[in-house]
Amino acid sequence: MKRQDSVQNAFDLPSDVLVATLDVYKIYREGEIETVALGSISLIIREGEMLAVVGPSGSGKSTLLGVLGGMIQPTTGAVYWSACRQNISRLDPEIVVDIRRRFIGFVFQETNLIPHLSALQNVELSARIAGLSKSRDRAKYLLERVGLSDRTGFIPGMLSSGERQRVAIAGALINDPKLVLADEPTGNVDLATSEEILELFAELNQETGVGFFIVTHSQQVASRAKRVLEIRDGVIVGSHGRGVDVRDLNKSRILNLDSRGRLFIPPHLLNQLGKPNRFQARVERGEIILAPYVKEEVEAMIPFVTCRICGKVVKERRMACPKCGSTL
Numbered sequence: 001m002k003r004q005d006s007v008q009n010a011f012d013l014p015s016d017v018l019v020a021t022l023d024v025y026k027i028y029r030e031g032e033i034e035t036v037a038l039g040s041i042s043l044i045i046r047e048g049e050m051l052a053v054v055g056p057s058g059s060g061k062s063t064l065l066g067v068l069g070g071m072i073q074p075t076t077g078a079v080y081w082s083a084c085r086q087n088i089s090r091l092d093p094e095i096v097v098d099i100r101r102r103f104i105g106f107v108f109q110e111t112n113l114i115p116h117l118s119a120l121q122n123v124e125l126s127a128r129i130a131g132l133s134k135s136r137d138r139a140k141y142l143l144e145r146v147g148l149s150d151r152t153g154f155i156p157g158m159l160s161s162g163e164r165q166r167v168a169i170a171g172a173l174i175n176d177p178k179l180v181l182a183d184e185p186t187g188n189v190d191l192a193t194s195e196e197i198l199e200l201f202a203e204l205n206q207e208t209g210v211g212f213f214i215v216t217h218s219q220q221v222a223s224r225a226k227r228v229l230e231i232r233d234g235v236i237v238g239s240h241g242r243g244v245d246v247r248d249l250n251k252s253r254i255l256n257l258d259s260r261g262r263l264f265i266p267p268h269l270l271n272q273l274g275k276p277n278r279f280q281a282r283v284e285r286g287e288i289i290l291a292p293y294v295k296e297e298v299e300a301m302i303p304f305v306t307c308r309i310c311g312k313v314v315k316e317r318r319m320a321c322p323k324c325g326s327t328l
Contacts (some may be wrong), residue, residue, distance in 0.1 A: 024040070025039055025077055038067065041234075041236060043229065054230055068213060107169055123167065140152065148167065218246075228241070239256055273292050312324070
């Protein structure tokens with residue numbers, strides 16, 4: 001069997017899965033130094049799902065978004081897109097770009113709008129980048145849908161930060177994507193505007209079925225997601241349900257087994273136990289109980305001497321060798 005076929009067959013997924021990763025690693029190398037940005041990431045995103053990813057800065061959130069969007073090539077592992085039903089990490093980059101134009105939309109913290117183009121022209125530009133023609137009517141519809149029907153002729157400098165983000169959202173939806181990848185979409189707006197954007201996401205999710213994968217630090221954003229993944233040091237350490245409190249993730253964390261059956265225990269929990277590196281495991285009443293294992297090692301100091309004449313080892317305290325009688 002060819003390698004490509006074996007990778008594709010590794011995906012045994014339900015029909016409603018949009019994107020999935022299987023044991024993905026991303027390792028950056030600079031000289032002899034290796035940095036593991038992602039380690040053994042396996043996840044699925046389903047149709048119509050609103051999923052958020054939380055974690056400290058540098059934990060790998062944006063790298064994961066880039067891998068899911070086909071913008072970052074994983075070092076190892078597979079990335080499945082339902083749009084082509086195969087591992088896109090082994091496809092020609094030009095093919096990946098072509099599929100992405102019809103499948104995924106992007107919203108970033110920085111809107112990246114062209115300053116001298118109007119809101120309508122910026123959305124139309126997104127359409128041209130996606131390879132769409134005759135897009136003016138859809139661009140107008142989307143600007144109306146995000147509440148900017150009276151701002152279509154305004155350039156970005158004439159719009160508020162929230163309005164600029166709405167233009168960017170309209171641009172992300174121009175290709176009618178199945179999934180929107182959003183990296184800190186409310187990072188540059190105030191709380192009231194953030195709520196408006198999140199409400200818009202929820203409406204679009206409910207009405208059109210588009211899925212959202214949102215990278216965030218925000219409690220406001222995470223609390224609106226149906227499911228929340230927690231990532232630390234490039235590893236998904238747990239998942240959380242709706243209404244998560246990002247200020248105290250201990251309350252709702254569910255630890256996940258990875259694709260190899262391994263369980264990652266967050267370092268701060270190990271610190272509370274004194275950083276053990278071994279555990280005893282037992283099953284009690286349908287639960288697996290892990291307890292730190294500490295083995296007491298006792299060194300016994302046994303005095304002995306070897307007779308220089310006959311070579312007998314004498315362990316007792318004696319003045320003379322019991323075999324040959326020579327002085328010890």
